[in-house]
Amino acid sequence: MTGLFRRLAQRPGPAVPFTIDGVPVQAQAGDLLIGAILLHRRALRLFEFGPGERAGYCLMGACQDCWVTLADGRRVRACTTLVEPGMAVVTGAVVTGAVVTGGVGD
Numbered sequence: 001m002t003g004l005f006r007r008l009a010q011r012p013g014p015a016v017p018f019t020i021d022g023v024p025v026q027a028q029a030g031d032l033l034i035g036a037i038l039l040h041r042r043a044l045r046l047f048e049f050g051p052g053e054r055a056g057y058c059l060m061g062a063c064q065d066c067w068v069t070l071a072d073g074r075r076v077r078a079c080t081t082l083v084e085p086g087m088a089v090v091t092g093a094v095v096t097g098a099v100v101t102g103g104v105g106d
């Protein structure tokens, strides 16, 4: 997997294990979910209204482009949510209540 983002500086803090479409990955404590995902993938999710992928835009909670779905059913804005140990991100787009199979950025 090649990510869209690159970590430019390491900072102290424990690793935070989480999964993307069932694949175990790690972030660093204090990482926002958008960065944690895009270090491993090129996109956050599939676009709900057409072909394509979404990767966020504003990175500051304004554009609403970074909503992601967690396996427990929560939908969170990735640019304002800290990654938590055990989080399970599902990158398939939610269309009419059904999760479209197939992730992004593999």
Ligand code: FES
Binding pocket: 055, 056, 057, 058, 059, 060, 061, 062, 063, 064, 065, 066, 067, 077, 078, 079, 080
């Ligand atoms: S990237 Fe714009 S709201 Fe999250």
